[in-house]
Amino acid sequence: DQQVKQNSPSLSVQEGRISILNCDYTNSMFDYFLWYKKYPAEGPTFLISISSIKDKNEDGRFTVFLNKSAKHLSLHIVPSQPGDSAVYFCAATQSGANNLFFGTGTRLTVIP
């Protein structure tokens, strides 16, 4: 059963606007969350992470928000750029564990 879920397979956004990608998890033991970006014919690359002791982490145009009570996190990209067009994977794990559980991914298309 999927412990990490990304319910939107795709998202299209106009260049310059905000992109919001969502992720839900079911395992309350997860306390670390990561986002990966994947371009075609390449492996996923690490984008940003957040620990459960925080509710927000920002890195340039990318911000991840965590709502522990709802078991929900989101990735905001502001402003969106055409180069952001990729598949975004949400992942989660427990501190002390070494395996990441991934969602099914959301394909973001930023329209110029």
Added chain:
Amino acid sequence: DAGVIQSPRHEVTEMGQEVTLRCKPISGHDYLFWYRQTMMRGLELLIYFNNNVPIDDSGMPEDRFSAKMPNASFSTLKIQPSEPRDSAVYFCASSLVGSSLSYGYTFGSGTRLTVV
């Protein structure tokens, strides 16, 4: 560093044939992971190694799948016999203990397997 290197990039094989996927992790990394990507399930962990020792293989779908890591710089994932439902992109990733949470894993470019 050249990153995580996987070979081949593409593999097309007939049902029933043996398939071997290869991975060279980043030098110095002590964890190695094999993932499979499908549309329905996203990225699934198949097996991971720590210091060349298999730690968790609960994600290996069937006995047809096996993985080895004979040394710190090489790992293989073998499917025998292969079936059409094994068609997917297989990724290898490596990481350093303690860095996984902050920086995640480093993935290879993947092997796209097609079983006809």
